[in-house]
Amino acid sequence: MARRAEIEYLVVGHVCVDLVGEDRPGPRPYVLGGSATYAALTARNLGQRVGVLTSADFEPAIVDTLVGRDNFLVAANDLRVVRLPAAETTCFVNVYEPDGRRQQVLALAEPLRAEHVPTAWRGARVVHLAPVAREVQLDLVSSFSNALLGVTPQGWMREWPRATGGRVKLAPLRLPAELLGRLDAVVVSDEEIHLARDVVERVGARRLGVVTLGEMGARITYGGQRVELPGVPIKTVDLTGAGDVFAAAFFLRAADRTASAITAGEFANAVAALSLRGIGPSSVPTLAEVEDLLQRTREDEAR
Secondary structure, three states, rough: OOHHHHHEEEEEOOOOOEEEEEOOOOOOEEEEEEEEHHHHHHHHHOOOOOOEEEEEOOOOHHHHHOOOOOHHOOOOOOEEEEEEEOOOOOOEEEEOOEEEEEEEEEEOOOOHHHOOOOOOOOOOEEEEEOOOOOOHHHHHHOOOOOOOOEOHHHHHHHOOOHHHHEEOOOOOOOOHHHOOOOOOOOEEEEEHHHHHHHHHHHHHHOEEEEEEEHEEEEEEEEEEEEEEOOOOOOOOOOOOOOOHHHHHHHHHHHOOOOOHHHHHHHHHHHHHHOOOOOHHHHHHOHHHHHHHHHHHHHHHOOO
């Protein structure tokens, strides 16, 4: 019997503490966030052995949410974390206004480089680059040769000039040619596509470029072809993290070379839809829940 790899799905990016609401006296509500958090829990719930390469101060909430306090010292745990120590954990303030979300960077952990990738993790089947604040350094790509390499690049499109007090503004996505030639899949939201269109189209012309459309589904470009897949109707409680959940499910299914881009998109749509049922990372579904939803959808379509 072939030995199962120590890590099958590797996520690289900062976990975050997200504060909600205006800066005011007294404590503010916060949630554990970051693309890496949602992606890692998704891959783990879908049956993968997951590694998270991140940087943060020691946060009990990170340990409890990602690993589980009971499993923190268990070597066989299906979700393991390598944490580059930092004076602070990356922290955003999120304020929701009528014209959209306003973000501010309050704290930033350390950059993540190739030298930080454990040797035993370099054979991962899927590598998901998940920057939130330009922390994922491009030399990381040289650490992997056989993995499906996917990216959710929102963190490479964020700037936070000191003169604005850390308020985030979006900038066009620009990636070097050598990275574009190595990427297998890129996923951006419909709010980001105007800043990332060139990257999505160039990667999609060769492999897989995806625009998530929220509850409306996703638009996938694959080998130069394009298809729009409808969303899965479900009662929505919170949209936070849905794009990252979609991306992790999509990358995972796309790594199966026998699966089509459409099959991967339909699977990812179902996983993301189920994640909308609750608030925060705890809403990420299990594989059994996803398979049940897909089966019910097929039965409905057959009627």
